[in-house]
Amino acid sequence: MHRFANPSQFMRVAEAMLPWMVALCIPLMAAGLYFGLWASPADYQQSETVRIMYIHVPSAFLAQGAYIVMALGSASFLIWKHPLGDLIARAAAPIGCIFALICLVTGSLWGKPTWGTYWVWDARLTSMLILFFLFLGYLALANAFDDPARGDKPAAILAVVGIVNIPIIKFSVYFFNTLHQKSTLFGDLFSSGEEAGASGLQQPDIAAAAAQQGSALPPSMLLPLMLMLAAFSVFFLILLVLRLRGELATVRLRALRAGLRAG
Amino acid sequence: MFDSFGDFLAMGGYGPYIWASYGLCFGGMVILLIQSILTWKKRRSELEQLEASRARQSTPAARSKETQ
């Protein structure tokens, strides 16, 4: 089925859901911001800076989610020749890259008041930095060919190779981190010590954030976090559909131009 | 809860860090959103323009085909 022959069922469903998603995202975001910034208590230890968590954790969640979407799209393109697979990957990659960057920046802005430095080679921040490099690699490879269409398959292969390597990278980063993590202030804050040997894909960030507080997050903090997570996820889907439409239009344009320049 | 808007902005002295990170985060998201919409709009207009020019040009070509 030529992907530009007719927008598949998938796209029609996605288009139809778009307005609903927007209608869902705005209130969620507003509520998240209200509870996150205004109506939730400061942390006894980090005081107000804990509010950065409400955007740091969701952006980390989206960055990893985007990579998984990218890898699944690429795998379906490579293995089952799904015509939209690589387009979904190409749509998700920039989103994931930007959110990885946001996660890193908010992480370092959160780190400055609490740890005194903008960057600490903490296991989770380091993993996010490497994930950001993987995104850069994908984007560079996907656009490294004179004929844009030639970049589809190599980029898809890279995404699958990347997802296979992520558990190994995460494990080695935690391994590296526990070796160099004696008892610094930072140690008990992020308590990455106990997380050493996290096998398989990294456990969800929420648990890590909860573990970091020693006891589970108080409900007054968990609410804004959940709201922001939901709002960010819906926002991600909106962006994905928008960019997917752009990718599909680009491919259709290329086909038309080929037909035109045939003479 | 904050007792005054001033305190809210000050954020217990950590205002710059918190507002910087919120600003950058939502700034990034808005830029991403706008860029996505713009590229889509640009592509769509190119598509319409191309299809229009094809429609215009295919009629004379069709005519010239009959005359061959």
Add this chain to the structure above:
Amino acid sequence: MTEFLAGFSAVLIRDLRLALRQSADLALVLGFFTIAASLFPFGVGPAPETLARIAPGVIWVLALLSVMLSLDRLFEQDLADGSLEQMVLTPRPLVLTVLAKALAHWLTTGLPLIAITPVIGILLNFPTAGYSTLLIGLALGTPSLSLIGAVGAALTLGARRAGLLIALLVLPLYIPILIFGVTAVDSVLTGFEARAHFLYLAAILVAAIPLAPLAAAAAVRHGVEG
């Protein structure tokens, strides 16, 4: 079975012969490794203790970079003169051909690096107690560098600025090997033993041997099209 080996060894011998006949390329890799290593004393100061402390990290990072810099030798020339597409067209499984090329690359890059490492160790005042761990680590790690590098080289066939692009694609995937290699030496120097680190390096190698050629072969098949 021998029929598979015939094809495999034909590619291996040819690549080794090509590399040895252009031994200038070999010297380039070793030259880079030595010069880059000797830059560090100028950078961090010649004090023996500082050098000794950073020596394991420096040697491993430079070994990694040296392997990566010579990855274009794997497919670039063969694509240019049409050999690569002919290799795709032979009845031989492409996966074995790619594995043979990666092995040839390791024999002509990884092995010489390991051979010259003691010299570099002297330059950087590498603690003698850690030598055996360093060499074993490199012996287990550099083949994986060549295998993962082969995937990077295959993915960037026909891409603009492939040399730089390979670095961006491959270096993040090299991080686990770097970590286990360097921490192996550190743990031995601090009185622990490095068995666990070697097992991790070996595990990565055992996984890379079948998986990397699969990904590289798929990328090569795409690379020759066009």
Add this chain to the structure above:
Amino acid sequence: MARLSATSLTCLRGPRLVFEGLGFSLNAGDALLLTGPNGSGKSSLLRLLAGLLSPLDGQIMANGHPISDDIEGHRATTAYLGHLDPVKSTLTVQENARFWATLLGLPDRVDVALATLNLTDLAALSGRVLSSGQRRRLSLTRLLLSPADLWLLDEPTVGLDTNAVATVEQMVADHRARGGVVILSTHVEFQLPGAKTLDLGDYTPAAFRSEAPV
């Protein structure tokens, strides 16, 4: 059942639609001569048939099965001679030939192949010193070292002297006699008795067509 056939083949090279709606059918022993102006897609068609290029549309069938089903199997039964001569300058003629012979699976035919294209006395020379005609003859030896019954030759005789051309014509005739199929493009005179011809100029898409692939 045709050894090789194509139906409504369409080829896109980068942004350009090279040809469309192309079709043919060949049985064992047949030959197909591709003609047409430069840029009409002769090389692209040969690369498509070798499985080195995937068509935008249309179907290529080998022995009744689409080649896309088992592209590796198809490639293993195909000998493709492109514009490039894969001759390594640091290897000798003998080493070059033996490498391809081993890889293609007929290592014991090296001497016969070199003799056929009278490269025997050049056997010890390294590739660097060969002339382009000699390099072309060396890559032509690959046809004799390969079990493939389908030959796809892209201007095989470019740069060859007259008796070398005669050798190639003889090679092609013998191959067809053995039941092989040959598809070749050429701009010079080439003896191909009883061959079908295909002018790619007929399949170049008209300047503007009403039904664009939308």
